[in-house]
Amino acid sequence: KGRLIAIANQKGGVGKTTTAINLSTAMASVDKKVLLIDLDPQGNATTGLGIDVKNRNPGVYELFCESTAFKKVVRDTIIPGLSIIPSTQDLSAIELELVNMTDRAKRLLQYKDKLIYGYDYIFIDCPPSLGLLTVNALTAANSVLVPLQCEFFALEGLTQLLKTVDRVKGGFNKNLIMEGIVLTMYDRRNKLSSEVENDVRKHFGKGVFETKIPRNVRLSEAPSHGLPAILYDLQAPGSQAYIELVKEILGKR
Amino acid sequence: KGRLIAIANQKGGVGKTTTAINLSTAMASVDKKVLLIDLDPQGNATTGLGIDVKNRNPGVYELFCESTAFKKVVRDTIIPGLSIIPSTQDLSAIELELVNMTDRAKRLLQYKDKLIYGYDYIFIDCPPSLGLLTVNALTAANSVLVPLQCEFFALEGLTQLLKTVDRVKGGFNKNLIMEGIVLTMYDRRNKLSSEVENDVRKHFGKGVFETKIPRNVRLSEAPSHGLPAILYDLQAPGSQAYIELVKEILGKR
Numbered sequence: 001k002g003r004l005i006a007i008a009n010q011k012g013g014v015g016k017t018t019t020a021i022n023l024s025t026a027m028a029s030v031d032k033k034v035l036l037i038d039l040d041p042q043g044n045a046t047t048g049l050g051i052d053v054k055n056r057n058p059g060v061y062e063l064f065c066e067s068t069a070f071k072k073v074v075r076d077t078i079i080p081g082l083s084i085i086p087s088t089q090d091l092s093a094i095e096l097e098l099v100n101m102t103d104r105a106k107r108l109l110q111y112k113d114k115l116i117y118g119y120d121y122i123f124i125d126c127p128p129s130l131g132l133l134t135v136n137a138l139t140a141a142n143s144v145l146v147p148l149q150c151e152f153f154a155l156e157g158l159t160q161l162l163k164t165v166d167r168v169k170g171g172f173n174k175n176l177i178m179e180g181i182v183l184t185m186y187d188r189r190n191k192l193s194s195e196v197e198n199d200v201r202k203h204f205g206k207g208v209f210e211t212k213i214p215r216n217v218r219l220s221e222a223p224s225h226g227l228p229a230i231l232y233d234l235q236a237p238g239s240q241a242y243i244e245l246v247k248e249i250l251g252k253r
Numbered sequence: 254k255g256r257l258i259a260i261a262n263q264k265g266g267v268g269k270t271t272t273a274i275n276l277s278t279a280m281a282s283v284d285k286k287v288l289l290i291d292l293d294p295q296g297n298a299t300t301g302l303g304i305d306v307k308n309r310n311p312g313v314y315e316l317f318c319e320s321t322a323f324k325k326v327v328r329d330t331i332i333p334g335l336s337i338i339p340s341t342q343d344l345s346a347i348e349l350e351l352v353n354m355t356d357r358a359k360r361l362l363q364y365k366d367k368l369i370y371g372y373d374y375i376f377i378d379c380p381p382s383l384g385l386l387t388v389n390a391l392t393a394a395n396s397v398l399v400p401l402q403c404e405f406f407a408l409e410g411l412t413q414l415l416k417t418v419d420r421v422k423g424g425f426n427k428n429l430i431m432e433g434i435v436l437t438m439y440d441r442r443n444k445l446s447s448e449v450e451n452d453v454r455k456h457f458g459k460g461v462f463e464t465k466i467p468r469n470v471r472l473s474e475a476p477s478h479g480l481p482a483i484l485y486d487l488q489a490p491g492s493q494a495y496i497e498l499v500k501e502i503l504g505k506r
């Protein structure tokens with residue numbers, strides 16, 4: 001049985017998509033069968049994996065609203081072993097479209113069996129909010145991986161995120177656990193990074209991955225080529241950090 | 254009559270809040286009477302201006318949902334001439350709470366007269382989404398200022414944002430105009446920054462401010478002291494850039 005991991009943080013720009021793309025690629029590179037679900041209407045994960053704009057329907061929106069056949073929404077990527085369910089802008093209207101459905105938080109959950117018997121790892125890239133899309137991800141997930149940028153504002157939002165995880169755990173998804181917090185955009189030259197790191201490790205101890213993702217321009221250049229950084233520049237510090245993170249996740253099991 | 258400027262971009266972490274805090278402070282420092290409205294449930298602008306967590310109710314939520322007396326929701330800040338309407342986490346439930354109200358997009362608009370006759374400039378910090386809160390800001394605003402991070406994913410979302418601005422202009426707010434696009438986190442050492450700059454200036458010409466906000470660690474350190482960067486470190490390149498931006502906005506009028 002596979003594991004469903006939601007990559008979530010309502011703070012914007014903390015590295016959710018970059019983590020989703022590179023973690024799923026690194027997992028596929030160690031022969032795991034991986035699926036990435038793009039739950040963000042911005043579709044950055046879909047773009048970052050090179051899926052053409054004309055090849056994105058049907059995607060997540062149809063999966064949530066129209067119960068389209070599962071295999072129709074899955075796309076292969078250029079990475080062997082990695083598939084994606086793409087997102088489109090239609091997804092941004094979902095809060096209003098599903099508002100009167102009683103099971104609006106369980107739209108993704110209804111596919112959980114297909115997901116965990118079809119793949120070893122399923123990663124879900126969440127949008128920067130704690131709305132219906134993120135709640136769907138948390139309701140279906142086995143665990144939550146939280147990218148945390150080493151900045152003051154990012155730290156401020158952590159409590160609220162953890163409260164939401166607890167609320168979902170107390171409601172729709174009793175087995176939800178934390179996969180861990182991963183520090184992102186860590187900059188050795190900047191004392192703010194080490195202050196945030198010390199603070200977070202003091203509060204969460206083992207709940208924080210040893211692996212830190214350094215600030216590395218190759219990570220932000222790769223998406224413009226439609227490639228994960230691991231393919232764009234394998235030796236880059238950012239790529240190597242995601243490979244280390246995979247080892248840590250697999251080692252923890 | 255004052256001007257109401259929405260600071261919006263659904264892409265996360267592009268510098269909306271940092272721009273809202275420092276632009277409103279710089280405006281107040283040239284003797285304008287300024288109000289900052291924090292429409293983000295994360296409340297980063299409220300924290301960045303040093304408003305104590307216990308002093309945030311009533312705030313924007315009450316203004317939208319309970320028609321609280323306007324003067325009850327306004328707080329002074331330590332900056333002379335700058336006031337703020339704080340936000341709280343309650344705001345994140347607003348999409349669902351207002352869904353059956355016909356005028357749900359006009360909750361802020363109903364206060365427009367009080368705003369433009371009470372202040373010279375009113376800035377609205379928006380959350381990273383194109384949902385009801387941002388639509389409320391666009392419906393009430395005279396203009397939209399778009400912080401654009403010099404990164405590939407940030408560029409991708411721009412078209413969608415401009416479509417939403419056009420939609421609001423075609424519907425609830427016929428007079429809505431672009432105040433301009435401001436490049437943020439510009440890093441001279443990184444060719445991605447100049448590539449994004451060239452691309453944006455080619456497409457939008459005069460619609461892009463001359464002033465660029467450089468990547469500057471002092472901008473991200475200031476909020477942990479509850480101070481705008483302009484007070485925390487006036488000589489820092491980031492602070493100076495926001496002062497230049499104010500001159501450009503005032504000069505344009």
Ligand SMILES: Nc1ncnc2c1ncn2[C@@H]1O[C@H](COP(=O)(O)OP(=O)(O)OP(=O)(O)O)[C@@H](O)[C@H]1O
Pocket residue numbers: 011012013014015016017018019040044126127128184185186213214215216217219220221223238263264265266381404405406407
């Ligand atoms: N470790 C890193 N070093 C340098 N740049 C990074 C790193 N991680 C991410 N970036 C860049 O920072 C920006 C924000 O990252 P990303 O888009 O992955 O964050 P996000 O949390 O998914 O944002 P959103 O909240 O909008 O969904 C992107 O332009 C990305 O390329």
Ligand SMILES: Nc1ncnc2c1ncn2[C@@H]1O[C@H](COP(=O)(O)OP(=O)(O)OP(=O)(O)O)[C@@H](O)[C@H]1O
Pocket residue numbers: 010011012013128151152153154264265266267268269270271272293297379380381437438439466467468469470472473474476491
């Ligand atoms: N020019 C800059 N140089 C360096 N750091 C910056 C700059 N502008 C903003 N930051 C930092 O980058 C992070 C993101 O900025 P900010 O929170 O203002 O963006 P935002 O668009 O408001 O994010 P959100 O989408 O979550 O509301 C913050 O930690 C902030 O301190």
Ligand SMILES: [Mg+2]
Pocket residue numbers: 016017018040044126127
């Ligand atoms: Mg993202």
Ligand SMILES: [Mg+2]
Pocket residue numbers: 269270271293297378379380
């Ligand atoms: Mg913000």
